[in-house]
Amino acid sequence: MKINLKSKKIKNGKLSLFIEFYKGHHIDKNGVNKYDREFEYLKLYPLENPSTSEERRKNKEIYKLADKILAIRQAEFYQGKFKLKNDKKGQITFMDYYEKLKEDRFETKANYGNWDAALKHIEKYCPPHKQLKDIDTDFVKGFKRYLNTKAKTKSGTPLSQNSKYTYFNKFKAALREAYTENYLEENVLRSVKGFEQGESTREYLTYSELQAMSQAECKYPVLKNAFIFSCLTGLRWSDIDKLRWSEVRDEDTGSRIIFRQKKTDGLEYLYVSEQSRNLLGKRANESDRVFRGLKYGAVYNTEILRWCMKAGITKHITFHSARHTNAVLLLENGADIYTVSKRLGHKEIRTTEIYTKIIDTKMKEAANLIPELNLDF
Numbered sequence: 390m391k392i393n394l395k396s397k398k399i400k401n402g403k404l405s406l407f408i409e410f411y412k413g414h415h416i417d418k419n420g421v422n423k424y425d426r427e428f429e430y431l432k433l434y435p436l437e438n439p440s441t442s443e444e445r446r447k448n449k450e451i452y453k454l455a456d457k458i459l460a461i462r463q464a465e466f467y468q469g470k471f472k473l474k475n476d477k478k479g480q481i482t483f484m485d486y487y488e489k490l491k492e493d494r495f496e497t498k499a500n501y502g503n504w505d506a507a508l509k510h511i512e513k514y515c516p517p518h519k520q521l522k523d524i525d526t527d528f529v530k531g532f533k534r535y536l537n538t539k540a541k542t543k544s545g546t547p548l549s550q551n552s553k554y555t556y557f558n559k560f561k562a563a564l565r566e567a568y569t570e571n572y573l574e575e576n577v578l579r580s581v582k583g584f585e586q587g588e589s590t591r592e593y594l595t596y597s598e599l600q601a602m603s604q605a606e607c608k609y610p611v612l613k614n615a616f617i618f619s620c621l622t623g624l625r626w627s628d629i630d631k632l633r634w635s636e637v638r639d640e641d642t643g644s645r646i647i648f649r650q651k652k653t654d655g656l657e658y659l660y661v662s663e664q665s666r667n668l669l670g671k672r673a674n675e676s677d678r679v680f681r682g683l684k685y686g687a688v689y690n691t692e693i694l695r696w697c698m699k700a701g702i703t704k705h706i707t708f709h710s711a712r713h714t715n716a717v718l719l720l721e722n723g724a725d726i727y728t729v730s731k732r733l734g735h736k737e738i739r740t741t742e743i744y745t746k747i748i749d750t751k752m753k754e755a756a757n758l759i760p761e762l763n764l765d766f
Contacts, residue, residue, distance in 0.1 A: 390410060392459065392466060393408070394407075394456065394459045395407055406431045406451070407429060408458070409428055410426065410427040411426050412425035433455050435451045454488060454489055454492075480521075480522060482519060483521055484511070484512065484515060484519070486521060486567060491504040500559075506555075510540050526579075528577070529564065536584075537584075550584065550585070554583065554586045557583055592706060592707070593717045593747070594620065598702050599714060599718075601702065602700045607696040608695070611680055612692060615680045615708075619711035622661050623712050623715035625652065626685065629680060630678075632679040632680065633676060634676075634677055637672070644660070645658060693707065713744070715732075715733070716741065720747075726741055729744070
């Protein structure tokens with residue numbers, strides 16, 4: 390049998406890499422020569438004609454990973470043919486194996502963002518040449534300690550409980566799959582407990598606080614407009630940051646944003662109020678960003694806190710708090726939970742139900758059911 394790496398053209402100027410297992414040929418009952426072949430599509434998609442140094446670098450990484458997978462498949466074949474112990478499997482590095490699993494999730498959008506985010510921390514902890522065969526329980530416990538004590542966010546703050554929970558789960562998922570596929574001889578996760586998932590506080594602004602924010606001065610006008618726009622529409626930072634004028638439709642019945650969510654890849658049709666549309670300003674070229682000059686980083690995050698202080702707000706507000714604000718204001722003003730869920734682009738209604746805790750009117754009424762006491766202090 391011949392085992393070769395091949396490719397075929399697909400859309401967007403890319404190639405799809407696959408492994409061909411050629412087993413020979415035979416003559417069928419009609420006298421036609423038939424090839425006996427099987428294929429394993431690697432879900433790796435290099436550019437056919439890379440034009441920049443970054444594209445060439447990315448292509449090189451993809452082909453390097455594909456060659457390693459090919460070597461593994463060839464080793465697996467010879468192991469079976471000659472009944473050899475397969476030592477090759479464990480020689481793949483953990484970083485290469487994790488990268489392969491991450492790319493497998495790109496096309497299916499199955500938590501690709503979380504896998505990619507976890508990778509950035511794994512790269513800081515794991516030596517690049519660490520092979521699967523050398524991974525043991527101490528290595529797993531070490532990564533858990535790293536997340537708990539050393540790992541930082543982009544802005545230099547410790548990871549939240551839920552971030553630790555998510556990243557460690559991706560790390561464990563990779564090792565679990567490696568064990569299932571016989572890259573690991575023992576289950577190194579057996580005695581290691583994961584992080585508990587925490588119920589995060591969803592900080593938001595009340596209507597009066599949002600009004601105060603709109604009146605207060607912000608050093609960066611584009612940040613102010615984008616933040617308030619998010620409060621009024623519920624759009625995520627990632628979707629606001631990439632928003633183009635071609636996605637803004639001014640129609641006879643009002644304005645709406647037709648866009649593809651960066652997080653879920655879902656196509657959304659979002660009607661926006663006249664006030665929200667006015668925040669976008671005058672229409673520019675279709676390919677231009679709507680919020681030109683908007684940046685992500687510690688400078689803008691810090692400015693949001695300064696802006697809050699000027700408005701007399703002491704809550705720890707981040708840009709994502711604008712999205713929480715939108716959900717709370719919609720529910721408080723009579724929107725049903727299904728509509729709110731659709732506007733926020735949630736895939737499951739239970740994600741939206743978390744906001745109902747914030748505006749639970751029955752719980753608010755219950756707080757005042759007990760008659761007042763005659764207290765003498």
